[in-house]
Amino acid sequence: MTQLQDGCVKPVRGPLVPTSQLTTPQAEAPSIQEVSKMTARVGQEAIDFEANAFIQGVGFQPVKLSDYKGKWIVLCFYPGDFTFV
Amino acid sequence: MAAVAVRYEELKALGVEVLALSTDSRFVHKIWQEQELSKMVSGGVPFPMLSDAGGKIGMVYGVYDEAAGVDIRGRFIIDPDFIIRAMEVLTPEVGRNPDELIRQIKAFQHVRATGEVTPSGWQPGQVTLKPGPALVGKVWEVWKP
Structure with missing residues (x-):
């Protein structure tokens, strides 16, 4: 397995605000106010995000949703590792 | 999540990429894979396991439970144009039905094609x-x- 360098603490990344809607100049780390204005809805464009990830056979690597544009994507949120269902 | 993982070959054949998300860290994902998931799913969960620490992604997708500090069970189908086609959100006690997920993907693919x-x-x-x-x-x- 390729082991990427990884520190203890990394920015969590998270939702990416479309640059047209930004109230602050930088594209990273939208404020909680900006996040609370964004809502995913069926029939509308998915909200892009980036997150740190573990990938089997790869190791730790950030994943960006829009890198999968052009494919069918299934997002599965679940309550927690080591839970019961 | 493991139930979706065991159907991964079928999903891959449909051209589907799966991303799993919880508020756990990438480190915990790795150990869960090694200690438990790899014993439920042959070869382990084959798709990326993302860390939504702080729940901001869950918040915009409407699945973040603020009281518990976790993302509840939510499943979204996104088409190649990046449009959300389906969402299903459950409180945590009841697991998903991968048969219905696969049926919906096939239906949306048929609609898109025809x-x-x-x-x-x-x-x-x-x-x-x-x-x-x-x-x-x-x-x-x-x-x-």
Whole structure:
């Protein structure tokens, strides 16, 4: 397995605000106010995000949703590792 | 999540990429994979396991439970144009049904390819509907629940 360098603490990344809607100049780390204005809805464009990830056979690597544009994507949120269902 | 993982080959054959997300760190994902998931799913969970620490992604997708500090069970289908086609959100006690996930993907792929629409419970090979003036009031002739 390729082991990427990884520190203890990394920015969590998270939702990416479309640059047209930004109230602050930088594209990273939208404020909680900006996040609370964004809502995913069926029939509308998915909200892009980036997150740190573990990938089997790869190791730790950030994943960006829009890198999968052009494919069918299934997002599965679940309550927690080591839970019961 | 493991139930979706065991159907991964089928999903891959449909051209689907799966991303799993919880508020756990990438480190915990790795150990869960090694200690438990790899014993439930041959080879382990094959798709990326993302860390939504702080729940901001869950918040915009409407699945973040602030009181518990976790993302509840939510499943979204996104098409190649990056449009969200389906969402299903459950409180945590009840697991998902991967059969229904796969059925919906097949139905959305059929709709995208043909412009037809699929009635309730549609499975590949079953009758579809061609919306238009000729069908108004005549659905009963071609389809019954």
